[in-house]
Amino acid sequence: MISGMTSSLLKFLSLAIIAVLLTFSTSSASCAGEDGKVGGRADGPVLELPTDVEQCIRPTEFMRVNHMYLLEHKRDQTMRQGIRTDDASLQGCVDCHAKKDDAGKAIPVNDPGQFCAACHEYVSVKLDCFTCHRTTPDMPASTANIPRIPAHKELLAANTPPLGMPADVQKLRAYLDGELK
Amino acid sequence: MARITYTTLKNRAGFFDLMIIFNLVIVAAGMGAVWYVEHYGHIVTGMGNKIVWGLPHVFAIFLIIAASGALNVASISSVFSKPEYKPYARLSGLLALSLLAGGLAVLVLDLGRPDRLLIAMTTYNFKSIFAWNIYLYTGFMAIVIVYLWAMMARNMDKYSKPMGFIAFAWRLILTTGTGSIFGFIVAREAFNSAVMAPLFIASSFVYGLAFTIVVLNLVARARQRELMPDILIEKFRGLLITFTVAVIFLTIILHITNLYASGRQDVEWFMLASGNIYSQVFWIGQIAIGTLAPLALLIIPRKTDKRRTLLLPSLLLLFGGLAQIYALLIGGQAYPLDLFPGMEISSSFQDGEVASYIPTLPEILLGISGISIAMLISGIVMRLMPFLPKGESA
Amino acid sequence: MTCTSGSKEFIDKSRRDFLKKAGAGVTTFTLASGVTLMAYPQAQKRPLDEPVSAKNRWGLLIDVNKCTPECDACVTACASENGWKQGGDPRVDAQWIRKLTVKNPKSGYESSFPVMCQHCENPPCVDVCPTGASFKRLDGIVLVDKHTCIGCRYCMIACPYNARSFIHEPLTDQRPWAPRGKGTVESCTLCVHRVDRGDEPACVEKCATDGNGALMFGDLNDPDSEISIRVATYATKQIRADLGLNPGVRYENL
Numbered sequence: 067m068i069s070g071m072t073s074s075l076l077k078f079l080s081l082a083i084i085a086v087l088l089t090f091s092t093s094s095a096s097c098a099g100e101d102g103k104v105g106g107r108a109d110g111p112v113l114e115l116p117t118d119v120e121q122c123i124r125p126t127e128f129m130r131v132n133h134m135y136l137l138e139h140k141r142d143q144t145m146r147q148g149i150r151t152d153d154a155s156l157q158g159c160v161d162c163h164a165k166k167d168d169a170g171k172a173i174p175v176n177d178p179g180q181f182c183a184a185c186h187e188y189v190s191v192k193l194d195c196f197t198c199h200r201t202t203p204d205m206p207a208s209t210a211n212i213p214r215i216p217a218h219k220e221l222l223a224a225n226t227p228p229l230g231m232p233a234d235v236q237k238l239r240a241y242l243d244g245e246l247k
Numbered sequence: 248m249a250r251i252t253y254t255t256l257k258n259r260a261g262f263f264d265l266m267i268i269f270n271l272v273i274v275a276a277g278m279g280a281v282w283y284v285e286h287y288g289h290i291v292t293g294m295g296n297k298i299v300w301g302l303p304h305v306f307a308i309f310l311i312i313a314a315s316g317a318l319n320v321a322s323i324s325s326v327f328s329k330p331e332y333k334p335y336a337r338l339s340g341l342l343a344l345s346l347l348a349g350g351l352a353v354l355v356l357d358l359g360r361p362d363r364l365l366i367a368m369t370t371y372n373f374k375s376i377f378a379w380n381i382y383l384y385t386g387f388m389a390i391v392i393v394y395l396w397a398m399m400a401r402n403m404d405k406y407s408k409p410m411g412f413i414a415f416a417w418r419l420i421l422t423t424g425t426g427s428i429f430g431f432i433v434a435r436e437a438f439n440s441a442v443m444a445p446l447f448i449a450s451s452f453v454y455g456l457a458f459t460i461v462v463l464n465l466v467a468r469a470r471q472r473e474l475m476p477d478i479l480i481e482k483f484r485g486l487l488i489t490f491t492v493a494v495i496f497l498t499i500i501l502h503i504t505n506l507y508a509s510g511r512q513d514v515e516w517f518m519l520a521s522g523n524i525y526s527q528v529f530w531i532g533q534i535a536i537g538t539l540a541p542l543a544l545l546i547i548p549r550k551t552d553k554r555r556t557l558l559l560p561s562l563l564l565l566f567g568g569l570a571q572i573y574a575l576l577i578g579g580q581a582y583p584l585d586l587f588p589g590m591e592i593s594s595s596f597q598d599g600e601v602a603s604y605i606p607t608l609p610e611i612l613l614g615i616s617g618i619s620i621a622m623l624i625s626g627i628v629m630r631l632m633p634f635l636p637k638g639e640s641a
Numbered sequence: 642m643t644c645t646s647g648s649k650e651f652i653d654k655s656r657r658d659f660l661k662k663a664g665a666g667v668t669t670f671t672l673a674s675g676v677t678l679m680a681y682p683q684a685q686k687r688p689l690d691e692p693v694s695a696k697n698r699w700g701l702l703i704d705v706n707k708c709t710p711e712c713d714a715c716v717t718a719c720a721s722e723n724g725w726k727q728g729g730d731p732r733v734d735a736q737w738i739r740k741l742t743v744k745n746p747k748s749g750y751e752s753s754f755p756v757m758c759q760h761c762e763n764p765p766c767v768d769v770c771p772t773g774a775s776f777k778r779l780d781g782i783v784l785v786d787k788h789t790c791i792g793c794r795y796c797m798i799a800c801p802y803n804a805r806s807f808i809h810e811p812l813t814d815q816r817p818w819a820p821r822g823k824g825t826v827e828s829c830t831l832c833v834h835r836v837d838r839g840d841e842p843a844c845v846e847k848c849a850t851d852g853n854g855a856l857m858f859g860d861l862n863d864p865d866s867e868i869s870i871r872v873a874t875y876a877t878k879q880i881r882a883d884l885g886l887n888p889g890v891r892y893e894n895l
Contacts, residue, residue, distance in 0.1 A: 074399070075399055146778065147692035148837050149690055150834075198820035200816070289807065296797070296805075296806050366791060367791045377771040378772075381771065434765060594739045596739040597731050
């Protein structure tokens with residue numbers, strides 16, 4: 067009788083725990099901190115970058131790991147505190163990275179194979195940004211609002227890294243700044 | 248005193264299987280409706296910028312209130328030390344959990360961004376009674392699980408009384424919180440009242456007990472065995488009458504206070520006397536079908552089978568509960584905001600107009616699936632674990 | 642009064658009043674500052690890498706007498722600036738600002754004026770938001786953080802002005818400075834993207850150029866701003882002032 071009660075109780079508790087876990091796991095995947103590396107595969111996402119600037123506003127390694135931190139941190143600063151610096155604006159990214167098709171019309175950055183979608187499809191992380199944010203540049207008015215980033219190198223040098231930047235990225239920064247060989 | 252033994256729900260006559268399949272179909276339809284609304288946006292529902300909470304919320308609030316009331320039987324046995332109710336305490340706890348799960352499922356699935364549930368559960372604005380409610384609901388589930396554990400584990404019975412007290416207090420705070428979601432809103436004259444919280448508490452007693460009786464009847468039917476002794480039927484009858492009178496009393500207080508308050512006569516006329524859908528739902532749905540008819544059936548002695556005497560009044564009371572919430576929630580939103588008292592206002596945004604609400608199929612399916620979720624959970628758990636008392640306890 | 646540049650009219654009146662009180666020596670100063678105020682509604686533009694502070698409190702002043710029922714320049718301006726469509730189904734379509742017509746049934750007097758989010762000091766929508774997505778910036782602008790909004794619509798029930806709209810269908814082609822998406826709630830942002838760069842909201846600008854110059858924008862915390870002077874000089878009202886919300890939008894000749 068006692069063991070019967072315990073096993074029923076165990077059954078009940080395990081059901082309850084599974085139910086609770088299921089409830090939590092069905093919410094959509096978060097984008098925070100997703101590493102672009104997928105174990106073991108030789109091929110990676112194919113990304114076409116604009117050719118008219120030297121580098122991205124942050125090193126690629128940094129972006130792979132921390133772009134969500136950048137987006138989330140900066141968005142909270144912009145939304146709640148009204149800080150609107152040129153650096154790290156989502157529309158700035160779109161302005162630069164949206165490709166034009168043959169007719170000269172901009173292709174949305176979350177279309178398959180385009181800038182954001184190329185990596186995100188590869189790692190199967192859902193993009194939520196473009197439910198609300200514009201996917202193409204809105205020339206010329208948008209550039210009137212957010213000046214096009216002229217030289218990423220200067221911007222990179224001017225920015226202090228956020229606390230807790232991984233050691234390898236700090237090394238990369240130092241390399242870019244010419245401190246390391 | 249005889250020891251109470253419990254059993255699982257034994258499958259007899261296939262009725263149970265039928266109920267499970269029926270509920271599964273409804274839940275599947277409800278989930279299909281959720282996908283449809285998520286994909287196309289809320290434009291496919293009848294809700295809009297004026298009636299922002301519709302039929303799904305009517306069902307969700309109904310189920311949540313019923314959930315807190317369903318714990319009553321367990322509370323009476325533990326807190327008020329009435330041993331006649333003890334055999335039904337486990338079932339009462341299970342019903343409380345499953346009804347709450349059903350109500351919360353409907354509420355969450357109707358959000359504009361249900362994929363942000365994690366954000367809702369981790370980011371809080373504690374000035375909002377809604378935020379407090381999230382803690383109250385999840386806390387209630389945890390407490391009832393512990394309470395059930397205390398009742399079911401053999402050597403934990405000494406904890407069932409303190410857990411019963413905690414659960415009872417928590418469920419009162421929970422229902423106060425649910426009522427305050429409306430009571431605290433200053434902008435809506437139909438909602439803004441201190442009586443909302445006590446009204447919801449009294450309503451929870453009615454819906455919860457009515458649900459318990461309906462489930463006991465269904466289960467008794469499935470087991471085809473006498474589950475409710477006469478003495479318990481008498482006690483339930485008395486409780487239903489008392490709680491129903493409490494609800495109607497508080498409803499009268501709510502409306503009379505509003506009628507006395509200057510400036511609220513218009514909204515009271517709108518809700519009670521204008522002859523629109525909300526006043527019809529109130530008078531016919533809540534009062535006539537949902538209060539007077541069941542009271543008559545409960546008070547006037549009848550010659551029907553003892554076991555069945557409570558089933559019809561309970562069903563009518565549940566219908567009356569839905570009507571009560573519909574008239575309050577939808578009617579309160581349909582009434583136009585009075586930006587300039589005494590003036591007639593109009594605009595391109597429906598200012599000054601009574602908003603109309605026509606629920607669409609996805610909303611109806613979602614709302615009903617809440618009840619089915621609750622019944623599914625109860626049914627499956629009863630089948631797997633010993634929640635039902637075996638025969639009579641005396 | 643026919644359509645003139647609204648700001649200039651306000652300046653004329655306040656300049657006259659100021660002169661009466663202060664004397665001739667102030668004239669030059671007032672003239673110069675009047676021209677400046679017309680071009681830059683904000684006395685000092687906040688540098689964009691500095692967070693907002695409670696130093697400013699942005700507000701609107703609407704002169705109801707100047708508003709005509711046929712004119713909806715403010716509504717059109719807001720719609721084109723922020724990317725919502727006018728003239729659709731009022732049940733489900735967004736409307737950040739609308740022209741409200743108020744008629745006194747006993748006297749027959751009718752007036753029309755725009756109503757938008759009132760940017761209250763004690764916003765009920767901020768109080769009730771479960772996730773804190775509805776928030777008030779330190780400078781008084783009430784916004785919805787759509788990253789956190791779960792679309793529960795409780796704020797829409799709580800707003801006494803029906804200022805908020807819910808987005809009922811998937812959207813594309815948003816304006817870059819006004820992201821909007823399905824399943825979240827939105828309302829007038831007081832053109833926060835323009836305010837932050839030192840401009841005035843689109844409705845105010847359009848009313849001055851195409852309308853009757855009924856709208857004025859400014860810093861209610863700055864005693865020298867046009868709006869503060871005007872609010873101190875003439876009688877103004879807030880809608881539903883009895884609720885104690887202290888909205889930042891005030892109405893003259895209501």
